[in-house]
Amino acid sequence: MNTSTLLAASGAVSGGEAVTFWILAPLALAGAIGMVASRNAVHSALWLVLTMLSLGVFYVLQAGPFIGMVQIIVYTGAIMMLFLFVLMLVGREASDSLIEVLRGQRIAAIGLGVGFAVLLGSGVYRATEGTVPVGLEQANSGGNVQGIARLLFTDYVFAFELTAALLITATIGGMILAHVERRKEDKRDQVATMKARFAPGNYPGPRPGPGVFATSSSVATPARLPDGRLSDRSTPDILPVRELTAEETTLKGTEK
Amino acid sequence: MTTSYLAQAPSLSDFGHDPWWLVLGKIVFAFLVALLGTLLGVWFERRVVGFMQVRPGPNQLGPFGLLQTLADGLKMAFKEDILPRSADKVIYFFAPAISVICAVTALSVIPFGPMVSIFGHQTPLQVTDVPVAVLVVLALSSMAVYGIVLAGWASGSTYPLLGGLRSTAQLISYEVALGLSIVAVFMLAGTMSTSEIVAAQANGTQLSLLGFDIQAPGWYAVLLFPSFVVFFISIVGETNRPPFDLPEAESELVAGFMTEYSSLKFALIMLSEYVAMVTMSAFTVTLFLGGWHAPWPITMWSGANSGWWPLLWFFAKVILMVFVFVWLRGTLPRLRYDQLMRLGWKVLIPISLVWIVVLAGLRTIDDWDTQSRMYAIGIPAGIVLLAALFWPSRKPQPQPSLAEQVENRPPGSFPLPPMDLQVPPSPRTRRMVAEREPANVPAGQDSEEV
Numbered sequence: 001m002n003t004s005t006l007l008a009a010s011g012a013v014s015g016g017e018a019v020t021f022w023i024l025a026p027l028a029l030a031g032a033i034g035m036v037a038s039r040n041a042v043h044s045a046l047w048l049v050l051t052m053l054s055l056g057v058f059y060v061l062q063a064g065p066f067i068g069m070v071q072i073i074v075y076t077g078a079i080m081m082l083f084l085f086v087l088m089l090v091g092r093e094a095s096d097s098l099i100e101v102l103r104g105q106r107i108a109a110i111g112l113g114v115g116f117a118v119l120l121g122s123g124v125y126r127a128t129e130g131t132v133p134v135g136l137e138q139a140n141s142g143g144n145v146q147g148i149a150r151l152l153f154t155d156y157v158f159a160f161e162l163t164a165a166l167l168i169t170a171t172i173g174g175m176i177l178a179h180v181e182r183r184k185e186d187k188r189d190q191v192a193t194m195k196a197r198f199a200p201g202n203y204p205g206p207r208p209g210p211g212v213f214a215t216s217s218s219v220a221t222p223a224r225l226p227d228g229r230l231s232d233r234s235t236p237d238i239l240p241v242r243e244l245t246a247e248e249t250t251l252k253g254t255e256k
Numbered sequence: 257m258t259t260s261y262l263a264q265a266p267s268l269s270d271f272g273h274d275p276w277w278l279v280l281g282k283i284v285f286a287f288l289v290a291l292l293g294t295l296l297g298v299w300f301e302r303r304v305v306g307f308m309q310v311r312p313g314p315n316q317l318g319p320f321g322l323l324q325t326l327a328d329g330l331k332m333a334f335k336e337d338i339l340p341r342s343a344d345k346v347i348y349f350f351a352p353a354i355s356v357i358c359a360v361t362a363l364s365v366i367p368f369g370p371m372v373s374i375f376g377h378q379t380p381l382q383v384t385d386v387p388v389a390v391l392v393v394l395a396l397s398s399m400a401v402y403g404i405v406l407a408g409w410a411s412g413s414t415y416p417l418l419g420g421l422r423s424t425a426q427l428i429s430y431e432v433a434l435g436l437s438i439v440a441v442f443m444l445a446g447t448m449s450t451s452e453i454v455a456a457q458a459n460g461t462q463l464s465l466l467g468f469d470i471q472a473p474g475w476y477a478v479l480l481f482p483s484f485v486v487f488f489i490s491i492v493g494e495t496n497r498p499p500f501d502l503p504e505a506e507s508e509l510v511a512g513f514m515t516e517y518s519s520l521k522f523a524l525i526m527l528s529e530y531v532a533m534v535t536m537s538a539f540t541v542t543l544f545l546g547g548w549h550a551p552w553p554i555t556m557w558s559g560a561n562s563g564w565w566p567l568l569w570f571f572a573k574v575i576l577m578v579f580v581f582v583w584l585r586g587t588l589p590r591l592r593y594d595q596l597m598r599l600g601w602k603v604l605i606p607i608s609l610v611w612i613v614v615l616a617g618l619r620t621i622d623d624w625d626t627q628s629r630m631y632a633i634g635i636p637a638g639i640v641l642l643a644a645l646f647w648p649s650r651k652p653q654p655q656p657s658l659a660e661q662v663e664n665r666p667p668g669s670f671p672l673p674p675m676d677l678q679v680p681p682s683p684r685t686r687r688m689v690a691e692r693e694p695a696n697v698p699a700g701q702d703s704e705e706v
């Protein structure tokens with residue numbers, strides 16, 4: 001790490017750094033474009049993961065190993081994983097529709113996006129052109145992690161704590177919005193559940209399964225008890241118990 | 257002996273000077289450790305679980321059934337590779353590879369031993385080390401989750417999707433506890449590099465007790481016991497091993513995220529699971545069990561921590577950790593999902609946080625004089641003790657007697673067996689007694705005494 005710190009500090013680009021950059025920079029760009037372009041939301045998320053991983057390696061390359069690893073752990077490991085969690089809950093068939101609601105917005109968006117990128121890129125290029133990076137060696141002198149820790153707990157302690165308080169407030173707010181407070185009497189523990197199960201009038205055994213495979217493939221088909229009656233305990237509560245007609249029980253040809 | 261430790265222990269500046277063939281050799285060695293660990297790990301697990309369940313386990317192929325895993329692997333290679341019609345083909349293909357790559361790569365920052373001489377080159381027995389090596393392992397283990405989650409999602413059916421969803425939530429929760437438990441190690445070692453953490457555990461503090469000088473262990477498993485417990489529970493959750501194997505949960509989800517996988521892809525998933533177990537065991541040994549340092553009775557021999565011997569101690573400790581993993585599987589039932597989440601968020605994380613605060617306090621008062629240190633420890637401890645003593649206890653509910661409970665049962669309840677449990681004697685027994693002939697031996701002299 002010492003050697004790479006020195007190299008980064010002197011402003012020179014070593015061979016390994018250049019090779020890594022030219023391999024990962026196209027990958028990061030491809031990830032960014034793929035994230036916008038892919039139809040499937042999960043694919044979009046994975047393209048974004050590729051970009052974030054490349055950025056993490058770039059940080060390590062620029063003598064910031066700590067922030068590089070934190071980028072991978074926090075952004076790809078936790079935040080994108082939560083995104084994926086939600087996307088998976090939405091379902092895998094949820095793809096973008098191709099119908100354009102606003103006419104020409106796609107072209108306009110592409111044009112504006114490219115224009116903004118050119119503007120930003122040229123601005124940054126003009127601002128940093130010819131500057132020589134200084135002070136990296138001093139910043140990393142006691143170790144990269146120690147340097148960051150010293151700054152966080154001295155100069156930036158107030159900003160850091162304020163950010164933490166903001167995030168905690170947002171988290172607790174979200175939890176309160178989603179939280180359902182139940183009264184103590186409404187909570188039924190294991191003992192009470194078992195007592196209710198064996199109370200007279202309740203049949204403690206498992207419910208009979210529906211008669212699905214006997215006559216039809218519908219879960220609305222009730223099970224037939226040994227004495228010939230139909231059991232309404234075998235069907236879901238919202239379905240009425242009835243005999244299905246022959247037309248209803250034949251296969252509709254819609255299955256895969 | 258202290259100097260010999262220091263001479264042997266590699267520091268960060270010892271890395272990055274190897275010739276290319278040595279680097280290649282080390283990488284191949286780490287990879288072989290992963291593969292052999294899987295090959296022997298599966299066999300070891302089946303034999304040990306077999307022993308615990310009083311059955312032989314695999315014992316047919318090779319000595320002690322050692323080649324059973326190899327045979328299973330070959331069998332898997334020749335099975336039909338099934339691609340479900342509704343699967344997302346690219347992701348379905350790559351998901352097992354992600355798991356395996358992440359699990360194997362993590363071995364590259366694990367120190368297997370001290371500085372050794374290989375063909376005249378002084379080099380540490382470790383592929384590489386960076387100032388944030390522990391974070392590298394954490395990052396890789398968080399990336400390995402993608403393998404499981406994407407395998408579940410890309411299979412395109414319900415059980416794998418449920419397994420993938422479970423593993424997302426489970427691994428994110430346990431990663432928080434895992435990270436927090438490692439913070440204590442960072443605080444004591446003052447570094448995030450694995451080789452330096454091992455070096456920091458080399459020397460315990462000298463205690464003089466009853467006139468004897470005792471070398472207190474420097475292992476963080478002893479010094480940071482709460483962290484060690486939280487860490488170990490978290491890595492069991494992180495590697496999806498029982499009792500936290502809810503993503504596969506064969507009694508509910510068939511095989512969870514790997515239900516649709518077959519042939520070599522299934523073998524890759526198996527491989528990643530066992531490599532992750534070996535990697536995490538090695539990680540535990542590195543962080544908490546002194547790494548490659550010899551345990552106490554062996555350290556009396558001064559050459560124990562030099563040369564190639566530490567490899568032996570390291571792998572002995574790793575095998576011990578793998579045994580604990582297998583032991584857990586052999587003894588504990590699987591947790592329910594809400595129990596798992598409660599353990600992670602309401603037990604492990606608060607314990608870690610409180611322990612970090614306590615440890616930070618102890619570190620702060622380290623250089624105070626004795627009297628103020630006594631105050632600083634004694635007053636909070638006294639407050640905690642008093643609070644525990646005078647904490648209002650819950651009033652015990654009067655428990656009705658058994659007879660009252662039986663009396664209070666509503667009509668129509670299930671019949672109960674007789675409460676006194678006096679079973680009437682069987683008529684057959686009485687007949688056998690009656691039919692037996694009376695004893696024909698005349699009473700002796702001392703019959704009165706009987």
